[in-house]
């Protein structure tokens with residue numbers, strides 16, 4: 628029987644993607660173990676969800692910048708992740724850009740989920756950008772993280788049609804449902820060397 632892949636999750640918000648990964652690990656449809664959840668937001672729901680599920684979790688202060696980790700914080704994140712034994716880092720709504728030392732510490736091992744069909748609509752509130760643009764289909768993308776913003780190699784995409792009756796809120800709800808299906812199934816394929 629193959630060993631479970633060890634993953635850590637970074638998130639800043641509600642943790643619905645994290646929860647879908649944790650549930651897939653519990654059901655063994657994703658043969659992985661979540662070793663640690665870190666948030667840059669002290670009161671983030673993702674930390675409570677991890678607590679409820681009995682998964683190690685911690686807030687680590689991101690430091691003085693708004694959109695990235697400062698050097699001290701970056702070193703603390705890397706140390707905590709390495710100490711947890713994580714082989715892969717899955718971003719699940721982590722709203723900071725990771726750079727240099729972090730990406731070198733986990734070379735080609737950082738994955739992200741983004742709420743649009745990249746390369747269209749990178750950046751913040753991607754579902755709203757797509758809705759406002761007037762696209763007829765959108766969706767979500769699982770990709771490797773590189774030095775750009777939402778530019779790494781695409782691993783999988785899920786398509787969500789835009790309905791006549793949609794508001795940006797209802798559209799985003801369906802994108803999130805698709806995210807919760809796509810993220811665990813893509814990681815399962817990745818860890819089984821099927822991608």
Ligand code: GAR
Nearest residue numbers: 640641642643644719720740741742
């Ligand atoms: C998700 O929709 C994810 O795609 C998005 O944040 C949300 C987090 O929700 N990420 C980005 O926009 C990254 N560019 P969650 O905390 O409930 O998983």
